Amino acid sequence: MEENKQKFGFLHSTVDAFDTFLRVPGTVTRKGAHVRDAIDLKRVMILVVIALVPAALFGMWNVGYQHNLATGTEAGFLATFFYGFLRVLPLFVVSYVVGLAIEFAGAQIKGEEVNEGYLVSGFLIPLIVPVDTPLWMLAIAVAFAVVFGKEVFGGTGMNFLNPALLTRAFLFFSYPSKMSGSETWIHLGKDTMVDGATGATPLSFIGDGFNALTDAGVQYGTSFLDFFLGTIPGSVGETSVVAILIGAVILIWTGVASWKIMCSSVLGALLVGWIANLTGACDIPAYYHLVLGGFAFGTVFMATDPVTSAQTETGKWIYGFLIGALCVTVRLWNPGYPEGMMLAILLMNCFAPLIDHYVTDIAVSRRARKFNVA
Amino acid sequence: MVAALTATLYVWTISPLMAAAIGKLFLTGKVQLDRKVAVTGPVAVNPAYVEALPGIPMKALSAFYDNSKADVRFVSGDALSGTSVGEDGYLGWFDNQVTLLHEGTEREILGWAKPFRFNQFSSSRAYFSWLCPKKQYAMDTNFHGGPRAFVVSDVYGKVLPMDIFPVYLAKACLAGDIDKMEKFGIYEVLPEDLALCEFVDPSKNEIQDMIQKGINLMIKEMA
Numbered sequence: 001m002e003e004n005k006q007k008f009g010f011l012h013s014t015v016d017a018f019d020t021f022l023r024v025p026g027t028v029t030r031k032g033a034h035v036r037d038a039i040d041l042k043r044v045m046i047l048v049v050i051a052l053v054p055a056a057l058f059g060m061w062n063v064g065y066q067h068n069l070a071t072g073t074e075a076g077f078l079a080t081f082f083y084g085f086l087r088v089l090p091l092f093v094v095s096y097v098v099g100l101a102i103e104f105a106g107a108q109i110k111g112e113e114v115n116e117g118y119l120v121s122g123f124l125i126p127l128i129v130p131v132d133t134p135l136w137m138l139a140i141a142v143a144f145a146v147v148f149g150k151e152v153f154g155g156t157g158m159n160f161l162n163p164a165l166l167t168r169a170f171l172f173f174s175y176p177s178k179m180s181g182s183e184t185w186i187h188l189g190k191d192t193m194v195d196g197a198t199g200a201t202p203l204s205f206i207g208d209g210f211n212a213l214t215d216a217g218v219q220y221g222t223s224f225l226d227f228f229l230g231t232i233p234g235s236v237g238e239t240s241v242v243a244i245l246i247g248a249v250i251l252i253w254t255g256v257a258s259w260k261i262m263c264s265s266v267l268g269a270l271l272v273g274w275i276a277n278l279t280g281a282c283d284i285p286a287y288y289h290l291v292l293g294g295f296a297f298g299t300v301f302m303a304t305d306p307v308t309s310a311q312t313e314t315g316k317w318i319y320g321f322l323i324g325a326l327c328v329t330v331r332l333w334n335p336g337y338p339e340g341m342m343l344a345i346l347l348m349n350c351f352a353p354l355i356d357h358y359v360t361d362i363a364v365s366r367r368a369r370k371f372n373v374a
Numbered sequence: 375m376v377a378a379l380t381a382t383l384y385v386w387t388i389s390p391l392m393a394a395a396i397g398k399l400f401l402t403g404k405v406q407l408d409r410k411v412a413v414t415g416p417v418a419v420n421p422a423y424v425e426a427l428p429g430i431p432m433k434a435l436s437a438f439y440d441n442s443k444a445d446v447r448f449v450s451g452d453a454l455s456g457t458s459v460g461e462d463g464y465l466g467w468f469d470n471q472v473t474l475l476h477e478g479t480e481r482e483i484l485g486w487a488k489p490f491r492f493n494q495f496s497s498s499r500a501y502f503s504w505l506c507p508k509k510q511y512a513m514d515t516n517f518h519g520g521p522r523a524f525v526v527s528d529v530y531g532k533v534l535p536m537d538i539f540p541v542y543l544a545k546a547c548l549a550g551d552i553d554k555m556e557k558f559g560i561y562e563v564l565p566e567d568l569a570l571c572e573f574v575d576p577s578k579n580e581i582q583d584m585i586q587k588g589i590n591l592m593i594k595e596m597a
Contacts, residue, residue: 020520024485028477028515032565032582033454033572034447035475038494038501040519041576042486044526047500113520157523157577255499258528311527311541360539364557367537 013107017114041156045116047256049123051247052301056127058243059236060084063131063187066233069219070199071191084131087187088236091126094135098142099125106151117156117163117307118146124164124301127237128294128342129171130184137178141170161349162308165342172342180338185233194219201234202227203293203338206331210283227291238297241290248300257304260313261320265299266290268324272332282332289328298341299324308349312363315355323348381561381596391470411465413438415453415474416512417446428467432459435472445477447515454573455566455582478516485518494518497574498529522577533570538562540571544581547588552595555588565589 008015019025021042029036061077063084068075075083099122107114125142145166150159172179182199193199197219205213214222220232230240238244251257273286289295303309303323310319323344330340337343388396391409398406411426418438426434432448439446449456450466453473457466465472485491495503495511503509530540538559546554565582572581 023481023483024516024518025520026479026481027517027520028447028479029517030580032580033569034449034456034458034473034515035453035513035573036516036518036578037498037574037576038485038491038496038503038518039498039574039576040486040578041522041525042519043500044576046487113522115522117525155523157525253499255528256526306526306528309527312539313528313531360542360558363537363539 010108013112013114014104017104017107020113042116042119044256045119047254048120048251048301051250051256052120052123052127052237054243054246055237055240055297056088056123057081058230058240059127059238060088062230062239063087063236065231066186066220067188067191070186070193070197071188072194072197073191087131088126090135091129091131091133091138091236092123094138095125095142096122098139099146102143102146102151103155106147106155110155112155115156117150121146121163125167128164128168128235128297130179131187131236132178132184133171134178137171137175138167141167141174144170157307160308160353161346162302162305165302165346165349168342169346185235199233201293201338202232203234203331206282206284206288206292206338207335210285213284213288224288224291227288235294235297238294241296244296244300251300251304257300258306258309258316258320260316261304261309261323262299264317264320265303265324265327268321268326269295269328270324272325272328276328276332286328289331293331293339294341295324295327298327298345302341302345303348308352310352310355310359312356312359314363315352315359318355318359319348319352322351381556381592383561389468391468409470411469412471413474414471415449416514417474417476426465428469429464432461432463432465432472439474445479447475447477449473449475453513454569476512476514478514480516497533498576517578519576519578521579524577524579526576529574529576530571533574534568536562536567540568540581543588544568544579544584547584547591550588550591552592555592560585560588560592 061081061084064075064080064082065084067073067083068080099118103118104114125138129138145163149161149163149166150156153159178184184199185201186199196217200218202213202216202222205216216222220226226232228241230242232239248262252259252262269289270286273284273289276282277286303320310316326344326347327340330337330343334340395405395407398404408425408427410423412421412423413435414421419440420438424435446461448459448461448463450459450463450472451457451469452471453475456469456471456473459466485494491501493511494501495513497504503511524541524545527541534540536559543555543558543560543563546558547560563585565585568581568585572579575581
């Protein structure tokens with residue numbers, strides 16, 4: 001990359017980024033191990049993007065499907081998918097253009113290579129916002145998250161908050177009327193809703209109990225199978241647990257994401273849901289929480305982000321467990337927020353270094369005791 | 375009970391080669407340092423053992439490499455922690471292996487995006503080389519990526535059989551934090567202990583160099 005530095009000067013980071021994207025760099029090892037593993041971060045990131053594709057494709061179809069249900073139109077599979085594709089594509093474009101522009105600018109200012117971390121965050125952001133999000137709002141939120149969530153700390157690998165969730169949190173707290181309620185989740189376009197249809201997601205009914213959830217009288221199905229398949233309104237990519245599970249299998253099989261975080265998160269959610277059942281606080285069975293709202297998406301793709309999660313193996317169990325538990329706690333006992341996953345993950349991102357600190361402290365002192373000469 | 379490794383403990387080590395030399399000295403009264411040196415590596419033509427003294431020039435091994443092929447890296451030692459000495463270099467005092475590697479400056483198009491990538495070895499399951507454990511690969515010195523910050527956290531512990539936290543130790547060495555280095559076990563490691571961590575690292579960090587700098591700092595502190 002040295003010759004690029006001389007040839008292009010200020011712009012060499014941009015040229016390097018495209019150059020290393022298209023061709024593996026020809027740099028050879030200088031110190032230490034002379035041979036290296038073929039894996040690099042680009043491969044890790046592209047595997048996460050591949051794991052996200054099922055959720056994205058289903059989300060695009062679901063946007064069209066919910067539109068058809070709400071407005072009473074009939075359309076074939078491809079027409080439904082294409083409708084949703086056209087609504088979701090601008091979100092992807094804005095997310096990648098704004099985010100990558102800031103990443104490229106930041107890399108050039110620092111004089112370093114452009115990091116691939118945004119390939120994943122940029123794909124995640126459109127999947128966790130409502131499909132009707134105004135594009136200018138999304139652009140501001142992406143800019144905020146990339147600058148204050150990543151670049152000021154030093155770029156990929158240095159941030160302590162998940163940038164995709166920071167985007168969502170910025171949107172949620174800055175423009176609350178546009179991010180929640182009944183009008184944001186289903187894209188109507190120029191059509192109007194039929195009588196009796198509503199834009200409310202299933203999560204808005206759980207406060208009223210199990211019967212309110214299953215007999216809501218809404219235009220979409222409310223059985224467990226509907227929640228599991230994802231034919232319900234919600235953010236673009238979060239509804240289909242089936243698609244997310246396909247992504248989870250890809251991530252666990254290739255070893256990119258930690259299964260410990262996923263399992264302990266599920267356990268934490270089930271435990272708190274079960275306690276709520278026992279104490280009568282909520283009669284919705286605990287396993288419903290796994291398929292409602294953004295829990296599945298957050299567990300598989302957001303909580304497992306290797307940079308912002310706990311880095312020790314024991315810490316991952318604790319971290320994941322608390323995320324699941326906090327998510328269901330916020331859902332059931334906090335009247336202000338119907339969905340708790342974003343808040344749970346962001347809070348545990350703040351606590352992850354503390355968890356690691358105590359895990360390493362305990363491990364080191366246990367080891368010191370073992371080796372002490374009496 | 376194993377004695378704790380502290381700053382004031384002296385530990386002496388000897389390799390089998392040197393033990394044999396000491397034995398020969400006491401038996402014959404002569405200093406005999408000749409040893410069997412393994413000439414290895416994918417570039418080596420007919421890898422074999424040779425009888426050699428330390429300090430033999432690499433040119434003496436010209437039968438093993440093809441002079442017409444450009445870009446050979448001569449490593450005195452093994453591929454993970456040896457020293458690159460160049461064609462005009464010599465075998466190191468402590469080494470009994472020479473590794474001949476090809477300088478991998480070729481640039482593969484979209485290498486990281488290829489689904490299978492049959493010619494490259496990866497210990498991770500992100501590629502598919504784990505499906506053919508007996509296959510042999512001609513390793514070269516290409517980095518296969520650019521330097522990045524530490525991102526993944528679970529790969530290092532899997533290849534390090536010591537009960538320490540390698541990433542925390544490496545970061546403490548980078549920061550020059552003496553207390554943290556002591557806490558995470560700087561007294562117990564040599565750079566070559568973390569050579570495998572450096573091998574599997576997707577962020578292409580120079581971990582052995584970090585540890586060496588940490589050790590140098592500790593030596594300076596203790597002086």
